[in-house]
Amino acid sequence: MLKDITLGQYFPGNTVVHRMDPRTKILLVIIYIAALFVAKSWISYAVMLVCLTAAIAVSRINLKVMLKGMKPLIFIIVLTALLNLFYGSGEPIAEFWIFKITRDGITRAIFMASRIVMLVMGTFMLTYTTSPIMLTYGLELLLGPLKKLKVPVHELAMVMSMALRLIPTLIEETDKIMSAQKARGAQFDTGNLIEKAKAMLPILVPLFISSFRRADELATAMEARCYHGGEGRTRLNVLKFAARDYMGLGLGLTVLAVVIVLARFGL
Amino acid sequence: MDETAIKIDNLTFFYNADEESGEAPEDVLAGVSLTIEAGSFVAVLGHNGSGKSTLARHLNALLLPKGGSVCVFGMDTRDEELTLEIRRRVGMVFQNPDNQIVSNVVEEDVAFAPENLGVPSEEIRKRVDEALKMVGMYEFRDHAPHLLSGGQKQRVAIAGVLAMRPKCVVFDEPTAMLDPQGRRDVMDIIEKLRREYGSTVILITHHMDEAARADRVVVMSDGRIVMDGAPRQIFSRVEELEELGLAVPGTVRLMWELRKKGMDVPLTALTADECAERLAEHFADR
Numbered sequence: 001m002l003k004d005i006t007l008g009q010y011f012p013g014n015t016v017v018h019r020m021d022p023r024t025k026i027l028l029v030i031i032y033i034a035a036l037f038v039a040k041s042w043i044s045y046a047v048m049l050v051c052l053t054a055a056i057a058v059s060r061i062n063l064k065v066m067l068k069g070m071k072p073l074i075f076i077i078v079l080t081a082l083l084n085l086f087y088g089s090g091e092p093i094a095e096f097w098i099f100k101i102t103r104d105g106i107t108r109a110i111f112m113a114s115r116i117v118m119l120v121m122g123t124f125m126l127t128y129t130t131s132p133i134m135l136t137y138g139l140e141l142l143l144g145p146l147k148k149l150k151v152p153v154h155e156l157a158m159v160m161s162m163a164l165r166l167i168p169t170l171i172e173e174t175d176k177i178m179s180a181q182k183a184r185g186a187q188f189d190t191g192n193l194i195e196k197a198k199a200m201l202p203i204l205v206p207l208f209i210s211s212f213r214r215a216d217e218l219a220t221a222m223e224a225r226c227y228h229g230g231e232g233r234t235r236l237n238v239l240k241f242a243a244r245d246y247m248g249l250g251l252g253l254t255v256l257a258v259v260i261v262l263a264r265f266g267l
Numbered sequence: 268m269d270e271t272a273i274k275i276d277n278l279t280f281f282y283n284a285d286e287e288s289g290e291a292p293e294d295v296l297a298g299v300s301l302t303i304e305a306g307s308f309v310a311v312l313g314h315n316g317s318g319k320s321t322l323a324r325h326l327n328a329l330l331l332p333k334g335g336s337v338c339v340f341g342m343d344t345r346d347e348e349l350t351l352e353i354r355r356r357v358g359m360v361f362q363n364p365d366n367q368i369v370s371n372v373v374e375e376d377v378a379f380a381p382e383n384l385g386v387p388s389e390e391i392r393k394r395v396d397e398a399l400k401m402v403g404m405y406e407f408r409d410h411a412p413h414l415l416s417g418g419q420k421q422r423v424a425i426a427g428v429l430a431m432r433p434k435c436v437v438f439d440e441p442t443a444m445l446d447p448q449g450r451r452d453v454m455d456i457i458e459k460l461r462r463e464y465g466s467t468v469i470l471i472t473h474h475m476d477e478a479a480r481a482d483r484v485v486v487m488s489d490g491r492i493v494m495d496g497a498p499r500q501i502f503s504r505v506e507e508l509e510e511l512g513l514a515v516p517g518t519v520r521l522m523w524e525l526r527k528k529g530m531d532v533p534l535t536a537l538t539a540d541e542c543a544e545r546l547a548e549h550f551a552d553r
Contacts, residue, residue, distance in 0.1 A: 131371055221369075223329060237375075
């Protein structure tokens, strides 16, 4: 069951999307999110959907994997859709008790749900196609100017990349602990919500303890490999904007402009 | 080849005691003196709690002496200015490969140390490729480490240390968490490192058969060095070793038992082949 968690995972590959500069990809995701929030009509949503589908197709990310990653979010998506469904204005189509469903409500619900789905899928694209080290390197460079304001940019980037690095390891560990508990008769899938939560406690405690031990060992290993902060560090792969990055950014900005213009005209 | 790699002089160390318990801290290392020549292969043997891992952590200034001194290629580990230089010369491979790998891509992980040292990018690429080829993991360079087997992960961790181009590599129980195949692979790399690169190798272990491959064995117990000599010499002291809670290699054990039964066979047979040969010789003589 834990194997299904794909959040923050990286799938190595060698497509244009994979090779793209992480800075470009981060900026593109920001542009994409902005455009999603500007989009208000069927047409603009369709434009965004085309962009997303194209990106997924080019990067050859397995759609099944991506949809699996959405699983934990189903609840939030359904909840948001339902809330929006009942808060529409205008003539009600159907009515019962204090609830009324309007045409406006239905459109809103659909828009909201697809906004969340597309938002998550878009950000998945970033972590699926960019190795954590590249991702944090990109962030570090993008946030570089903040160093002048004494923001510990390198340290934050390092913390983030370590967290991402440890996700698969911790998932594996959780699986192991769960199996060990199951072997001793623990039940995780039965009972009500509170019982389930209680059953998780004996997993969390050993997981926490081992995480601290892990962190300690990892820090020692990093020190043994001469880690001493960001000062004077070089990189195996130096980031350089290539033609594909300028093209990607250009395309992203164009789409954003189109969506803004569409919104202006009330579309 | 007479250069001294490591010179430890009367080293003592203790972990700071809990302030609450108020107990006096116990010495983990109680006066260890040891000199290791450059280019040699030394195994440090000892059961759990003998202080062997603590000793290892003094060799690259992860721990600093509470008494006595540790000199690495002529550099005192207490000199903070030299810490990086010392760690660059003395690489360290730890027990759990999962807790040494810093990246989700093999080659980026191997590049971590040279990146920290500020090596130019083209040079890092060269070193990474060379280190990965040395451990036979070059084909896996763009894989995710968490999908590799334990032995493969440990080989990546070794490559990550070799990319620093250290003169000396300390292995702190590198095979303790590996399956038999992984153990063999790692031991082969350690021998290759010694043979082809002339590196000084220090292997911390509690496996006698691994220690048998070294040219010098140091046995530790209760924070002291209790035996020091060639593997043959050390392993013939079967009873003393067993008193220290260390099991001798099966071949030596067999010879020892045969001697006890009154057969005049030599004790020093470290490999199965050697053991068979000695036995054949023995029976041929009769």
